[in-house]
Amino acid sequence: MNTKNYSLAFRRYRFVHITCYVVLFLSFGLCTIFPMTTMPGYVPILVGLLGIAALLWSAIGWIRILRNLERLSENLGKGQPGLSIARDSSPASILAKQCTETMRNSQGKIEESTERQNDISLKFQLVQKQKHSIEQIIHTIRDAVVVVDSFDRIVLANSAAEQVFRFSAQTAPSRPISEVINHHEFVAMMSHIRQSKLPHLKHELTIEKEDEKHIYDCILSCIRDEQQEISGVVAVLHDITREKEVSQMKNDFVSHVSHELKTPLASINAYAEMLVDGEAQDEEAIRQFCTVIQSQAQRLNRLIEDILNISRIESGLIKVDKQNLSMALLVRDAVEMITSYAQEKNITVHNPPAILYDQVYADKDMISQVIINLLSNAVKYTRQGGSISIDSQVNEADGIIRISVTDTGVGIPPEAVDHVFDKFYRVEENKKVAKGTGLGLNLVKQIVEKVHGGRVFVSSEVGKGSTFGFEIPMAAGQPVTTKA
Amino acid sequence: MADKKILVVDDEIHIVQVVAIKLRNNGYQVYTAENGAEALDLAGKERPDVIISDYQMPVMTGLELVENLRKKSETAEIPVVMLTARGFAIDDQQRESLKIAACLSKPFSPREVLQCIEEVIGHSAAA
Numbered sequence: 001m002n003t004k005n006y007s008l009a010f011r012r013y014r015f016v017h018i019t020c021y022v023v024l025f026l027s028f029g030l031c032t033i034f035p036m037t038t039m040p041g042y043v044p045i046l047v048g049l050l051g052i053a054a055l056l057w058s059a060i061g062w063i064r065i066l067r068n069l070e071r072l073s074e075n076l077g078k079g080q081p082g083l084s085i086a087r088d089s090s091p092a093s094i095l096a097k098q099c100t101e102t103m104r105n106s107q108g109k110i111e112e113s114t115e116r117q118n119d120i121s122l123k124f125q126l127v128q129k130q131k132h133s134i135e136q137i138i139h140t141i142r143d144a145v146v147v148v149d150s151f152d153r154i155v156l157a158n159s160a161a162e163q164v165f166r167f168s169a170q171t172a173p174s175r176p177i178s179e180v181i182n183h184h185e186f187v188a189m190m191s192h193i194r195q196s197k198l199p200h201l202k203h204e205l206t207i208e209k210e211d212e213k214h215i216y217d218c219i220l221s222c223i224r225d226e227q228q229e230i231s232g233v234v235a236v237l238h239d240i241t242r243e244k245e246v247s248q249m250k251n252d253f254v255s256h257v258s259h260e261l262k263t264p265l266a267s268i269n270a271y272a273e274m275l276v277d278g279e280a281q282d283e284e285a286i287r288q289f290c291t292v293i294q295s296q297a298q299r300l301n302r303l304i305e306d307i308l309n310i311s312r313i314e315s316g317l318i319k320v321d322k323q324n325l326s327m328a329l330l331v332r333d334a335v336e337m338i339t340s341y342a343q344e345k346n347i348t349v350h351n352p353p354a355i356l357y358d359q360v361y362a363d364k365d366m367i368s369q370v371i372i373n374l375l376s377n378a379v380k381y382t383r384q385g386g387s388i389s390i391d392s393q394v395n396e397a398d399g400i401i402r403i404s405v406t407d408t409g410v411g412i413p414p415e416a417v418d419h420v421f422d423k424f425y426r427v428e429e430n431k432k433v434a435k436g437t438g439l440g441l442n443l444v445k446q447i448v449e450k451v452h453g454g455r456v457f458v459s460s461e462v463g464k465g466s467t468f469g470f471e472i473p474m475a476a477g478q479p480v481t482t483k484a
Numbered sequence: 485m486a487d488k489k490i491l492v493v494d495d496e497i498h499i500v501q502v503v504a505i506k507l508r509n510n511g512y513q514v515y516t517a518e519n520g521a522e523a524l525d526l527a528g529k530e531r532p533d534v535i536i537s538d539y540q541m542p543v544m545t546g547l548e549l550v551e552n553l554r555k556k557s558e559t560a561e562i563p564v565v566m567l568t569a570r571g572f573a574i575d576d577q578q579r580e581s582l583k584i585a586a587c588l589s590k591p592f593s594p595r596e597v598l599q600c601i602e603e604v605i606g607h608s609a610a611a
Contacts, residue, residue: 259540259569259590266569266591267498273593274502279509292498432542435495 017061020054027051072099144216144237147223148190150230152177164207164216164237183207186218186235193220194233205237214241253424256437260303264296271296306439310423313446320363320451324475327358327367327401331390334371342379342388349375350389358394360401361475366447373440374405374468380434381466382409391469399476400454404469411462420458421445429462441468448472488605489530491515493523493549494538494567503536506594507601520544524552527559534585534604536597539568547574550582563604567592 027047034044135156138145144161148154154172157180162169165181172180178187186205193201201220206213216237225231271289280286312318335351342349360367378388386408393402412420416427424438441456448454454472490512494500497518504514515530517523520537521544527535535553539546546566553559563585566574574587585604588596 262569262590263496263499267496267502269591270499270502270594273595274506277595279506279594281509285505292502296498432544434542435540 013061017058020058023054024051024058027054143239144235146177146181146190146235146237147232148177148194149232150194152187152191152194154180155232161237164209164214189218189220190233190235193222194230197222197230204240214239215244216240249424253438256424257303257307260435260437261300264300264303267296268293268300303437306437306443310439310443310446313443313450318451320366322361322363324359324361325364325367327360327392327403330364330368331371331392331403334368334375335390337372338375338379341376345379345382346385347379347382348387350387352389352391358392358401359475360452360472362452362472363447366451367472370444370447370470371403371405373444374403374470377440377468378405378407378409378466380436381430382407386465394474395471396474399474400471401474402469402471404457404467406465406467408465411464411466412458412460413462417458417460421456444468444470487513488534489513489515489532490601491517491523491526491530491532491535492537493517493520493535493541493546495519495541496538499538499567502594503597506598510598512601520546520549520552523549524559527553527562528556531558532562533608534563534565534601536565536567536601539566539574547578547582550584554582563608565597565600565604 027044027050030039030047031044138156139158141158142160144164145156145158146154146161146165147156153174154177157167157169157172159169165183165186167180167182177190181187183205186207189201189203199222203218203220205216205218207216208214217240218235218237220233220235222230223232223234271293274280275286275289280289309318331351335349339349375388375390382388388405388407391402391404391406393404394400395402410430410433412427413429416429419425420427421441421444422438423442425442426436426438445456448456448470452472454470456468456470458466458468460466488511490507492500492503492507492514493516494503495518500516500518504516507514515526515532517526519541523535523537524544526532537546537549541549544552546568550564550566553562553564561583563583566584566587567590568574568587569590574584578584579587585607586600588600
């Protein structure tokens with residue numbers, strides 16, 4: 001029902017009520033003035049009855065209105081928009097109808113708005129979830145991430161950043177970076193990139209962490225908003241300490257190797273030139289020069305072989321030729337090879353009698369090289385008049401053969417012992433004692449552990465000597481070879 | 485040249501021998517040492533005109549040898565020629581402060597060593 005109809009109906013209803021009251025008033029008036037008139041006696045009775053009827057009709061109308069309004073109010077209170085009372089055209093019914101309709105419209109709007117609210121709530125939850133997920137991703141990144149706003153206040157910092165700069169990321173948000181991070185250079189860089197508006201800035205930072213200096217590759221980037229204004233800065237710090245160490249080790253290696261290669265090369269070059277220049281004055285001198293050239297060429301070759309072997313073992317490309325061998329025979333041959341070198345330094349080499357069953361399934365050349373490397377190292381780092389002993393032990397229960405070489409040499413400081421098998425590592429204190437590339441023991445470790453599934457070991461005491469050795473599995477019930 | 489004494493120091497015996505032969509063949513009086521300590525001792529006794537030393541040696545490096553030579557008045561002014569496998573191992577400042585006359589990189593040529601010695605002796609004589 002529209003407003004016009006409702007207004008017309010209500011005016012009509014009001015007219016009827018007013019008429020009732022007029023009739024009632026007139027009937028009372030007539031009754032009052034009746035004694036002063038000549039009207040027949042039934043007229044006031046009729047008028048009175050008419051007035052009473054009008055009063056009753058009006059009262060009934062009011063009662064209906066009030067009752068309908070009461071029911072409407074009850075229904076509205078219960079949240080029921082519909083009313084079944086509006087079957088006539090009374091203002092109450094019309095009002096009820098209109099209220100019902102308004103309520104229906106309102107409920108539709110409420111439902112629509114509730115639906116929209118639910119939708120927004122879902123989207124909000126989704127955004128919250130995505131935010132949490134992104135934060136988790138940032139927190140799990142191993143690189144340190146720090147984000148600041150345009151006022152240099154921390155917006156976000158992940159766990160790695162907490163560890164690097166030692167602060168609590170929970171209390172950090174919204175606080176100025178200079179209060180949270182105690183690293184002047186980093187804080188200044190964050191401020192500098194924001195002010196200079198550079199898109200990116202890359203810098204190497206040194207930060208002390210757990211009493212160790214760590215080097216970080218620090219990349220800073222400006223964050224821009226929709227208006228392309230700088231709204232903050234994000235910094236990512238990647239720990240490159242290990243990479244730097246490896247790089248340094250490689251440089252040291254190249255430097256060592258080039259020195260080691262150049263030494264025999266220098267001899268070859270010098271003696272060849274002497275031959276060319278006729279500086280060898282007799283046949284004996286010529287023979288001596290040629291011998292030197294030959295031995296230095298062999299030395300050069302051994303060095304190159306060592307480097308290549310390590311490289312091949314590491315890359316898994318080495319050709320392994322395993323067979324059943326007697327370890328005692330391999331030790332005996334190695335001792336024979338090293339004897340002249342030991343004699344030059346007046347060093348005694350003790351090799352106990354061979355063990356009866358000491359067969360291993362191994363690559364002969366490789367295991368020979370392991371024993372020779374250990375023996376030559378022992379001679380190299382033992383002073384004149386010292387002694388070296390080789391010990392073989394068989395652990396039948398575990399099926400293992402253990403070879404150890406003990407010397408009375410200079411020994412190794414405790415802090416260096418764990419590193420002696422590292423590639424290119426040389427004990428600083430012993431560098432002056434003998435030359436080396438730092439490759440020999442690494443090759444021993446690679447051959448024993450990678451190729452033969454064994455293990456290497458070392459124990460040492462400065463000034464008293466060292467014991468180097470290895471264990472490899474015994475040949476399991478395979479025939480013993482007669483050649484070694 | 486017979487009166488000129490040269491001390492050759494290197495732990496590589498072949499290098500010592502080849503340089504010694506080249507210099508002897510050219511009339512120099514040559515002394516040899518296998519390490520810095522031995523060289524220091526010989527330098528004090530024989531007062532060579534030039535010392536040729538390897539840079540990297542066990543016991544005492546070439547630089548340590550020169551430092552020790554400079555501490556003693558009798559060896560303080562002896563010109564030193566350094567043999568090195570790493571041309572960059574000695575910087576100009578070290579060369580100047582330790583009065584290292586020349587550096588030769590390995591692999592060197594005996595002719596080159598001879599020429600260098602002659603130049604150093606000539607320069608010393610002129611000075």
